[in-house]
Amino acid sequence: MTDATANDWPQIRNVGIDGLLVSFGDRLNEPANRAALAFLDALERDGPEGIEETSTSLVSTYLRFDPIHCDHAKMRAALGKMLKARDWYDADLPSGRRFWRIPTVFGTDLAPQLEEAAEAAGMSAEDAIRSISETRVRVQTIGFAAGQPYLGELPPDWDIPRQTQLTDKVPAGALTVAIRQLVLFSVSTPTGWRHIGQTAFQLFRPESDTPFVLRPGDEVQFDPTTPEKLDAMKADGPEGGAVSETLK
Structure with missing residues (x-):
């Protein structure tokens, strides 16, 4: 296990009424940045229905969703399922770079x-x-x-x-x-x-x-x-x- 995956990472946190932030660490490191980029790519290719905007920071992936069609609990559950599906810290970086x-x-x-x-x-x-x-x-x-x-x-x-x-x-x-x-x-x-x-x-x-x-x-x-x-x-x-x- 890397430092990036220790201490209960990744974490999902609310951002306002229509956003969620998936963080892969509390400080910059290569595995956490890799995970954020790979997770963003997965959201854009095959993410849960209702996502309207995505972006990344150094170690986090942000998404904004339509709260009329999907509430925080349902979106959190869908993201949690994606996070458990693979080791994002060791994921391939997106294609087309x-x-x-x-x-x-x-x-x-x-x-x-x-x-x-x-x-x-x-x-x-x-x-x-x-x-x-x-x-x-x-x-x-x-x-x-x-x-x-x-x-x-x-x-x-x-x-x-x-x-x-x-x-x-x-x-x-x-x-x-x-x-x-x-x-x-x-x-x-x-x-x-x-x-x-x-x-x-x-x-x-x-x-x-x-x-x-x-x-x-x-x-x-x-x-x-x-x-x-x-x-x-x-x-x-x-x-x-x-x-x-x-x-x-």
Whole structure:
């Protein structure tokens, strides 16, 4: 049994008059995130009748249902039956996910907090770049801003805190780090996460049929590049030099 499955997890809790939250743990870990993504996929493919909306957070799956046709007790019973049907912590991730390679400038004036973050992780700047760029991370959830992914988990050395003071603003495409996670910013905004890399990748494309480019379960690797090459990649369009393939 993993830490994720201990202490009476998963749990089903009420959210308002028409929602339920299925949580697979009380903190982020790979099995709990995997379970939340797999359970969401199962709900969307073959969930109980009456579900009107679904989404995930880092370790939970949310659903909103029509209370006229199904009350909390009936929906809870149906979800409980699904939860007992298999080990969700060891479930396959949903099909149709993509693997993205995103060119990234680490450090320089474009991402000025690399050395500070590396020091907090007990590394040199060069080792920090190697550690981040060689780690294939998963989109664990989308949140905070439109299309903005939280990605992880990074190696334990990267369990560094957020800043105590906000950075006034990071640009769209900024790659930031804290608490064994990366956040790739979809908009320009203040943040308490340290800015270690910069991409030309446009995450939010409101004019597109699929405005959120990255989806929970997708995998990403951030490939080092130079400021000059990144500037040229901006002419490639919203991908900014990024390429992707479908995962089998």
